[in-house]
Amino acid sequence: MNTLHLVRKNLGRKKVRTLFTGLSIVIAFLLFGLLGALRNSFTLGVELAGADRLITVHKVSLVQLLPISYLRNIQSTEGVDKVAHFTWFGGYYQDPKQQFFAAPTDPEMLFEVYSEWKIVDGSLDAWQRNRTGMLIGQSMATINGWKVGDRLPIGSTIYAQSDGNRSWEFTVEAIFSDGADGANEQALYFHYDYFDEARQFGQGQVGWYVTKVADPDTSEEVARAIDIQFANSAAETKTSTEKGWVQGFAQQFGNIGLIVTSILGAVFFTMLLVAGNTMAQSVRERTSELAVLKTLGFSDARVMRMVLYESLMLAVVAGGIGLLLSVVMAGGMRAAVSQFLPGFAINSDTLLTGVGLIILLGLITGLLPALSAMRLNVVTALARR
Amino acid sequence: MSESLVSVRDVSKRYVKGKERVEVLHSLDLEVPAGDFLALMGPSGSGKTTLLNLIGGLDTPSSGTISIGGDRIDQMSSAQLARWRARNVGFIFQFYNLLPVLTAQRNVELPLLLTKLGASERKRRALTALKVVGLEDRAKHYPRELSGGQEQRVAIARAFVSDPTLLLADEPTGDLDRETADEVLDLLQILNREHGKTIIMVTHDPRAADHAKRTVHLDKGSLVDQAAA
Numbered sequence: 001m002n003t004l005h006l007v008r009k010n011l012g013r014k015k016v017r018t019l020f021t022g023l024s025i026v027i028a029f030l031l032f033g034l035l036g037a038l039r040n041s042f043t044l045g046v047e048l049a050g051a052d053r054l055i056t057v058h059k060v061s062l063v064q065l066l067p068i069s070y071l072r073n074i075q076s077t078e079g080v081d082k083v084a085h086f087t088w089f090g091g092y093y094q095d096p097k098q099q100f101f102a103a104p105t106d107p108e109m110l111f112e113v114y115s116e117w118k119i120v121d122g123s124l125d126a127w128q129r130n131r132t133g134m135l136i137g138q139s140m141a142t143i144n145g146w147k148v149g150d151r152l153p154i155g156s157t158i159y160a161q162s163d164g165n166r167s168w169e170f171t172v173e174a175i176f177s178d179g180a181d182g183a184n185e186q187a188l189y190f191h192y193d194y195f196d197e198a199r200q201f202g203q204g205q206v207g208w209y210v211t212k213v214a215d216p217d218t219s220e221e222v223a224r225a226i227d228i229q230f231a232n233s234a235a236e237t238k239t240s241t242e243k244g245w246v247q248g249f250a251q252q253f254g255n256i257g258l259i260v261t262s263i264l265g266a267v268f269f270t271m272l273l274v275a276g277n278t279m280a281q282s283v284r285e286r287t288s289e290l291a292v293l294k295t296l297g298f299s300d301a302r303v304m305r306m307v308l309y310e311s312l313m314l315a316v317v318a319g320g321i322g323l324l325l326s327v328v329m330a331g332g333m334r335a336a337v338s339q340f341l342p343g344f345a346i347n348s349d350t351l352l353t354g355v356g357l358i359i360l361l362g363l364i365t366g367l368l369p370a371l372s373a374m375r376l377n378v379v380t381a382l383a384r385r
Numbered sequence: 386m387s388e389s390l391v392s393v394r395d396v397s398k399r400y401v402k403g404k405e406r407v408e409v410l411h412s413l414d415l416e417v418p419a420g421d422f423l424a425l426m427g428p429s430g431s432g433k434t435t436l437l438n439l440i441g442g443l444d445t446p447s448s449g450t451i452s453i454g455g456d457r458i459d460q461m462s463s464a465q466l467a468r469w470r471a472r473n474v475g476f477i478f479q480f481y482n483l484l485p486v487l488t489a490q491r492n493v494e495l496p497l498l499l500t501k502l503g504a505s506e507r508k509r510r511a512l513t514a515l516k517v518v519g520l521e522d523r524a525k526h527y528p529r530e531l532s533g534g535q536e537q538r539v540a541i542a543r544a545f546v547s548d549p550t551l552l553l554a555d556e557p558t559g560d561l562d563r564e565t566a567d568e569v570l571d572l573l574q575i576l577n578r579e580h581g582k583t584i585i586m587v588t589h590d591p592r593a594a595d596h597a598k599r600t601v602h603l604d605k606g607s608l609v610d611q612a613a614a
């Protein structure tokens with residue numbers, strides 16, 4: 001036997017109470033981890049978005065299309081390096097409720113704008129040459145188990161082919177990695193030329209343009225210069241940086257960071273009260289036992305430490321389980337939510353903060369009971385019974 | 386008799402409560418030689434527990450000196466006293482005061498956690514102590530699974546497991562029936578005679594006092610007589 005054995009046994013004396021307190025700590029830190037992942041996802045998207053890329057959309061709304069002829073105008077705007085265009089396809093595989101990002105684009109221009117992307121399987125050349133070939137992101141390939149050479153029917157919730165068929169067949173020719181955290185890999189691209197010829201309506205129109213600027217410092221001016229050209233036309237544009245765009249998107253949900261922090265603050269405070277009360281009660285119940293330990297020669301400091309160990313053990317075990325669960329769950333959810341919440345993951349900062357909070361929780365909740373255990377007077381405690 | 390193990394000289398103990406000052410012990414002198422088995426009797430409230438607590442280093446006198454085996458415990462700090470208690474004195478209480486969450490063997494082992502002994506040696510000594518009190522077959526039992534007499538014997542094992550010279554018992558048979566009380570008293574006698582423990586036992590029961598070598602009476606904070614048994 002050692003001191004830890006006694007500490008453990010003391011925690012087990014009121015099993016139901018310890019279990020419930022432990023469970024609420026588990027849930028609190030599970031929540032901490034998952035909300036942390038959510039916050040990461042929102043800040044990560046903003047951080048990863050290139051400052052040197054601009055997005056041009058229809059001024060009225062995202063769903064309105066822009067003429068393909070704008071490509072030439074944008075390309076010749078001063079400060080513009082490369083341009084690519086995309087169109088929202090509303091793609092799905094087998095189940096229309098499970099939509100993913102699929103877009104017709106220009107196979108040459110795509111890699112000029114996203115030059116950091118790498119082909120990890122198949123060949124870029126093969127995709128560029130095959131009009132019905134498609135390029136898919138690595139995580140999309142992994143999740144669906146798709147390989148180079150697979151011929152797949154991709155459904156569209158928007159576009160039918162000229163014969164009325166809403167199912168489009170493409171062959172996987174290449175798989176790419178975005179060279180970062182994979183946030184852009186839940187995606188599927190195919191040839192715009194082929195798409196434009198085959199579709200029933202909307203010919204000559206695209207969804208949005210992505211522009212790579214020559215000098216990121218001039219992004220603001222370039223964006224303005226692009227929009228000015230189309231002012232007072234039938235399709236006016238709105239151009240912003242990719243970063244600003246992601247930020248604006250995130251802000252539709254309010255200040256996520258602040259919301260998450262407030263929720264976690266409230267949860268932590270509640271935990272302090274719950275665990276603190278458990279500890280205080282548990283120490284009050286065994287005043288005479290603590291006094292006996294002191295008669296045996298356990299010093300005041302030692303008795304105090306034992307109480308602190310107890311609250312620490314409760315916090316560390318329960319909080320640890322909660323954090324661990326959150327990592328496992330976030331890992332499991334990651335793929336499912338990656339399209340809407342890219343970068344949904346618990347990073348080491350969140351984990352370290354979690355560990356810090358666990359220790360803080362253990363220390364704070366144990367502090368008062370530990371101090372009263374330390375100050376406990378043996379003679380009066382033994383006489384009180 | 387051999388020279389004093391416990392030497393209480395001119396000890397007073399006062400409690401101050403608000404404006405009131407209660408003097409519980411008045412200039413008390415008591416010598417207890419090594420190897421003695423002393424019964425301390427007296428009416429309720431006469432100060433028996435207070436005196437025992439002073440001798441056991443759980444409390445400090447308001448004035449006077451207490452030395453045990455040459456150590457001036459009246460001058461020790463509370464941390465020093467804790468260390469001194471762990472090495473020199475074992476306590477036995479009326480209500481046993483075992484920790485309910487630990488088995489008999491681990492209750493006995495508890496004081497050894499304060500020594501440098503290794504885990505296996507601690508366990509061995511705890512089992513040996515349990516054997517002395519005749520409860521080796523109850524080592525794995527929790528206090529709630531033991532009778533009052535058995536609990537008290539475990540408590541006695543805990544009191545002497547670290548081999549202190551002095552055992553202090555405050556009404557150790559106060560909660561036991563006649564027969565069980567006799568077993569416990571016989572056990573204390575064995576510890577005194579065969580293991581050389583010096584014992585001071587507070588009791589209300591004259592028949593319990595008969596097991597001691599001598600009896601002193603305390604009344605209103607002073608010793609009345611000191612007859613050898």
Ligand SMILES: Nc1ncnc2c1ncn2[C@@H]1O[C@H](COP(=O)(O)OP(=O)(O)OP(=O)(O)O)[C@@H](O)[C@H]1O
Nearest residue numbers: 380400402407409428429430431432433434435436
């Ligand atoms: N902490 C304290 N504060 C004030 N008075 C105290 C305190 N402890 C003991 N007393 C008083 O000291 C006196 C002696 O108490 P003590 O417990 O030593 O008596 P006792 O002889 O052991 O009695 P009993 O046989 O009932 O156990 C009592 O009058 C008690 O009220």
Ligand SMILES: [Mg+2]
Nearest residue numbers: 433434435555
């Ligand atoms: Mg008493």
